[in-house]
Amino acid sequence: MIYDYLKRINIICGHYGAGKTNLALNLALGLASSGKPVTLVDMDIINPYFRSGDYKTQLQAAGVRVIAPNFVATNVDVPSLPAEIASVFTDKTATVIIDLGGDDAGAFALGRYREQILADDYALFYVCNFFRSLTPKVQEAAELFEEINTVLQLQPTAVINNSHLQHLTTTEVLQQGYKKSVELSSLLKLPLAATAVEKQTAKKIAENEDPSAIKNIYPVEIYVKAF
DSSP, X not given: OGGGGOOSEXXXXXXXXXXXXXXXXXXXXXXXXXXXXXXXEEEOOSOSSSOGGGGHHHHHHTTEEEEOOXXXXXXXXXXXXXXXXXXXXXXXXXEEEEEEOSHHHHHHHHGGGHHHXXXXXXXXXXXXXXXXXTOSSHHHHHHHHHHHHHHHOOOOOEEEEOOOOGGGOOHHHXXXXXXXXXXXXXXXXXXXXXXXXXXXXXXXXXXXXXXXXXXXXXXEOOOOOOO
């Protein structure tokens, strides 16, 4: 299960729209529900939509500390990271979830903290949705990750499959995405840590489908919804 792969610093990267933010929210809230101190860092300074910082009120109510770009959740969109981010590397009492912006552009924002990350206990997860543009094929998804990590220059930990078609998601869609994610993990020589599936759908799969068809299902709430 995905929680077995988590370290103190956990970096979530991937293509634009792959579902990084929704995954980061689920991980942060899941850890907080178990009583653990958690900090969620929103490092998306490019995309004004679907930022984890937009859920600050909900996260803080659950006990999650949130560090977000300056002006997030306002009508001002200026790329600006708060100096507070540096505190996650000095105060090591909390588990940290870092939600990167999409593609290699998101990786550049984290570059200034690379030495601190390397000196810490970290994990790097590549989130992929094979039903998004630019990553419909396994080879394309692998190449995109290589572009991201050329900037990050960190040791990757695992792949997380988040393949879906929102409300049009069917069991067949999930199985197609899972099959490709298995191929991707093999190509990248990384374990497939989990397949994120909406909670009610995950429950139906467990009740009605062959549990061996999709392994390591991570049931998630859908907090981030398309307009």
